[in-house]
Amino acid sequence: PNMNPKQIKILGLITIILVVLIIIIGIVPSLLNNKGNIVGKNLISSTKDKIDSIELTEGTNSIKLTKVDSTNWKVNEFKADNIIIGEFLDSILKAKVTTIASTKKENYNIFNVQDDSKKLSLSSDSEKLIDFFAGKNGSTLETYIRIVGDDNVYIIDQDISSFTASSVETLRDKTVALISIDKVSQVNN
Numbered sequence: 001p002n003m004n005p006k007q008i009k010i011l012g013l014i015t016i017i018l019v020v021l022i023i024i025i026g027i028v029p030s031l032l033n034n035k036g037n038i039v040g041k042n043l044i045s046s047t048k049d050k051i052d053s054i055e056l057t058e059g060t061n062s063i064k065l066t067k068v069d070s071t072n073w074k075v076n077e078f079k080a081d082n083i084i085i086g087e088f089l090d091s092i093l094k095a096k097v098t099t100i101a102s103t104k105k106e107n108y109n110i111f112n113v114q115d116d117s118k119k120l121s122l123s124s125d126s127e128k129l130i131d132f133f134a135g136k137n138g139s140t141l142e143t144y145i146r147i148v149g150d151d152n153v154y155i156i157d158q159d160i161s162s163f164t165a166s167s168v169e170t171l172r173d174k175t176v177a178l179i180s181i182d183k184v185s186q187v188n189n
Helices: 005-030 081-093 103-112
Strands: 053-058 061-067 073-075 098-100 119-124 127-137 145-148 153-156
Touching: 098 103, 103 145, 119 145
Parallel strands: none
Antiparallel strands: 053 061, 053 119, 061 073, 098 153, 119 127, 127 145, 145 153
């Protein structure tokens, strides 16, 4: 059957619309799902003074760190060692995602980033900045991580294992007393 010019134009228009829809269906999800585009970027974009809560969980065990004021933290109900917290925050804030180590869920156990692994949540004003599973260390000073809601396993260029291996006891401030040296007049055995 012969088609008249009007039918050819309509068929051409339908073809163009279908091609545009196929392109939109293929591109829009990748634009909305920006998780794959974090390689080369900082793991989180925030500042030390804005982070006011850190939670470290593993299974049913949980350690909650809460900022008391601009320089002091508490771990659960105890005064925290602010030096350890500060060093961790320095590391995590400068951590860059260097590469994707795996895109397969069946590899989570290789990197220790399963759902029951150590999970870190950092918040600012009750808003979660990041929620991720911290896995084992890589061959250099790096850590495997998996961001909650993202199936990829990434490598960050910081070793955060000393913090993720912490307990309430290791994060507590163990200062007994602070005495100025000029106040000491004598020390007896």
